[in-house]
Amino acid sequence: MSKKIEKTVSLESFEWNELDENIQDLVEQARLSALKAYAPYSKFHVGAALLLDNGKLLSANNQENASFPVGNCAERVVLGFAHANHPEAKPLKLAIAARKGDEKKPVSVTPCGFCRQTITEYEQRYGQPIEIFMLAADGSVLKAAGIDELLPFGFKDLNG
C-alpha cells in the first residue's frame, strides 16, 4: 500500500513595529548590505544578514558576473562566509532584503531554490532550524520558522 507523505507549510507576516528590536536590526543590516550589492546585470540588489549563536552578525550581498550563471546570491555569499570563517558557530537567523536599481522602496524577496537547498544543508549540519526573515515591498516582514516552510522536500533524509 502506498502512503501519502504530507507536510504543511506556513509563513508568518509581521508589521515592522511588531518585530523585536534585534530582528529589526537584522533586517536593517540586510537592507543596508543590498545597497552595496554588485548587480550591474540584473540591477536587482539583494542583501542578507546572518546572526550566529556566538553573537556575530554577518552580512553580504549578491555578486554577479558577466557570465550570468557564475553570479552568486546574497544568501549563499553570507552563508558560505559564515561556514568558512565561523564553522563552530550555529547560524540562527537569516534576513534578506532587496531593491531594484536606484529605487528607495524595497521589493519583496524570498530565497531562490539554490539558496533554499543551501540553507537546508546548514540546518542539517548544525541540527537546528534557521529562522528566515524576508522584507516585503510594503515594509512588513515574512518569517519562516525554518527552511522546511520554504523547501519542505529539499535534498536530505526525508525522515530527518
Ligand code: THU
Ligand atoms: N538573488 C539573490 O541574491 N538572492 C535570491 O534569493 C534571489 C536572487 C540575486 C541573484 C541575481 O544576482 C539577482 O538577484 C537577480 O536574480
